[in-house]
Amino acid sequence: KSDDLKNAESLFIASKKKSLSMYGALMKGYIKNNQANKALDLFNKIDSPDQVIIILLFNTCALLGTNEALSLVKRASKEIPKSFYSNPRLLTSLLDALIKCGDIKHAELLFGRLRTRTLSVYNAIINGFNKEKNPSKTLDLFHQMKISGLEPNFITYTCVIKALSLSGDYSLAQSVIGKISNSVLIDNQIHNALIDMWGKTGCVNRAKEIFKKIHQPDQIGYATMINCYGLNGMGIQAIELYRQISSELVNESVNVSVLNACSHSGLVDQARCIFRNIHMKSERIYTTMIDCLARASSFDEVQQLIDEYERSHSPVAPMYMAWLSGARNIKNSPMAQKVYDQMKKLFPDLTDSLTSASILLANVYGSSGDIDKATDIQTQLYQSGAKKKVGLSCTVVDGETYEFRAHDQSHPRSSEIHGEVEKMSKQLIEHGHKYDSSSITRPLNKGETIASVLCGHSERLAIAWNFVAHPDTSRIQVTKNLRVCGDCHRATKLIAAIRQCEIIVRDANRIHHFYTNGQCSCNDYF
Numbered sequence: 001k002s003d004d005l006k007n008a009e010s011l012f013i014a015s016k017k018k019s020l021s022m023y024g025a026l027m028k029g030y031i032k033n034n035q036a037n038k039a040l041d042l043f044n045k046i047d048s049p050d051q052v053i054i055i056l057l058f059n060t061c062a063l064l065g066t067n068e069a070l071s072l073v074k075r076a077s078k079e080i081p082k083s084f085y086s087n088p089r090l091l092t093s094l095l096d097a098l099i100k101c102g103d104i105k106h107a108e109l110l111f112g113r114l115r116t117r118t119l120s121v122y123n124a125i126i127n128g129f130n131k132e133k134n135p136s137k138t139l140d141l142f143h144q145m146k147i148s149g150l151e152p153n154f155i156t157y158t159c160v161i162k163a164l165s166l167s168g169d170y171s172l173a174q175s176v177i178g179k180i181s182n183s184v185l186i187d188n189q190i191h192n193a194l195i196d197m198w199g200k201t202g203c204v205n206r207a208k209e210i211f212k213k214i215h216q217p218d219q220i221g222y223a224t225m226i227n228c229y230g231l232n233g234m235g236i237q238a239i240e241l242y243r244q245i246s247s248e249l250v251n252e253s254v255n256v257s258v259l260n261a262c263s264h265s266g267l268v269d270q271a272r273c274i275f276r277n278i279h280m281k282s283e284r285i286y287t288t289m290i291d292c293l294a295r296a297s298s299f300d301e302v303q304q305l306i307d308e309y310e311r312s313h314s315p316v317a318p319m320y321m322a323w324l325s326g327a328r329n330i331k332n333s334p335m336a337q338k339v340y341d342q343m344k345k346l347f348p349d350l351t352d353s354l355t356s357a358s359i360l361l362a363n364v365y366g367s368s369g370d371i372d373k374a375t376d377i378q379t380q381l382y383q384s385g386a387k388k389k390v391g392l393s394c395t396v397v398d399g400e401t402y403e404f405r406a407h408d409q410s411h412p413r414s415s416e417i418h419g420e421v422e423k424m425s426k427q428l429i430e431h432g433h434k435y436d437s438s439s440i441t442r443p444l445n446k447g448e449t450i451a452s453v454l455c456g457h458s459e460r461l462a463i464a465w466n467f468v469a470h471p472d473t474s475r476i477q478v479t480k481n482l483r484v485c486g487d488c489h490r491a492t493k494l495i496a497a498i499r500q501c502e503i504i505v506r507d508a509n510r511i512h513h514f515y516t517n518g519q520c521s522c523n524d525y526f
Contacts, residue, residue, distance in 0.1 A: 070101035099128035199228025235265025294326025366441025
């Protein structure tokens with residue numbers, strides 16, 4: 001505990017009779033000092049571990065988070081005496097290990113079998129649901145916990161606020177937060193979480209109100225508020241706040257947040273100025289600046305910055321992905337192919353990054369009209385077993401969360417939803433909308449048209465369901481896990497104006513506020 005691990009090890013080695021508590025003390029030391037493999041080696045020397053040692057084993061595996069660690073957790077959980085399962089601390093550690101090793105399904109099954117559920121067990125599983133980006137399950141469990149009579153604690157509320165951030169729906173956030181006692185909401189860490197939540201639900205004013213209540217914002221508070229402005233297309237306000245921060249509080253996260261805000265608002269000159277004045281430029285700072293330049297099609301500068309970084313560092317994939325995204329934005333297939341080829345040469349073992357890059361490259365070819373080339377890349381991806389992320393759009397109607405895929409037919413009122421989509425399509429055409437074939441990156445199937453493919457996009461179904469449920473609604477909110485396509489962006493601007501309904505769409509990169517005057521907060525810079 002005094003950070004003198006060397007002497008602790010020497011004392012342990014010198015001891016002739018080693019008790020379990022001594023093994024446990026040294027394992028704890030290894031875990032505290034992020035030396036999980038040493039803790040594991042020590043565990044393997046113990047013949048009959050007690051409950052404390054098993055808890056430490058699970059904590060070690062949680063720290064490792066590998067497939068091997070997961071196998072060890074499962075094996076140990078089967079071999080330990082059944083009496084161990086009555087220990088709440090052990091169960092919490094087991095759940096935490098399963099979650100951090102990536103097996104939320106097993107953790108959920110275990111949780112479901114428990115007769116007695118303590119607060120720490122609930123906290124472990126809701127944290128797992130957040131990690132899996134499943135806010136609906138987190139919120140359902142939170143309500144279940146309250147019904148069971150358990151009083152939530154600080155950790156619970158932090159997880160709940162995080163779930164509301166993931167959900168991104170203002171009405172849902174308002175209904176849940178309104179029921180939490182004000183005494184809970186005065187902690188600085190909770191304040192920072194609330195700023196993040198209101199920012200990600202598109203309600204910047206609520207975020208500002210909370211930020212102003214903080215007497216002395218910390219680095220996290222400043223970074224979160226700047227990020228809130230950036231997500232919502234308020235780059236100027238992000239820079240103004242950045243200029244007010246004392247130099248000792250400006251860290252990597254604050255710099256990344258403000259550069260990101262510049263990137264999303266097209267404030268390239270301001271980003272250049274900020275970047276020049278940063279003394280310690282990290283990998284993340286370089287990557288964010290490269291993203292800003294790539295969005296602005298300043299590709300010569302992108303190449304210069306990458307070269308500058310690589311003079312003293314190894315190449316990193318996110319910088320090239322930012323460059324590739326910039327090429328995608330202007331449908332420049334030769335440049336996209338060049339960047340992709342470089343990535344294949346530099347990062348042959350980064351399967352996930354290369355899969356993402358292949359999908360982007362296929363989209364560039366598809367949007368620039370070379371459907372055959374796009375299809376070839378997609379076929380290769382399919383044959384390699386790579387999985388493409390499925391586009392999903394979520395919306396909350398009357399307190400219930402609904403999820404839609406492209407051309408979804410699973411909703412019980414699906415026929416009404418698709419009828420509403422057709423109605424919107426007719427209105428769009430009447431108001432001059434022309435469907436953009438460049439937003440389709442695959443060949444049309446038999447019976448499909450450009451309009452039918454684009455009208456089936458998940459966010460349009462989510463918007464349509466809101467109008468079916470409430471024809472005169474004045475506000476719709478949708479969260480999408482992928483970037484909004486160009487045609488959907490233009491169509492949603494028109495729908496907001498035609499129906500006089502503000503539509504807020506949070507995509508993978510930012511939040512679009514589609515106003516009733518037919519404009520978007522991003523000023524079409526996305």
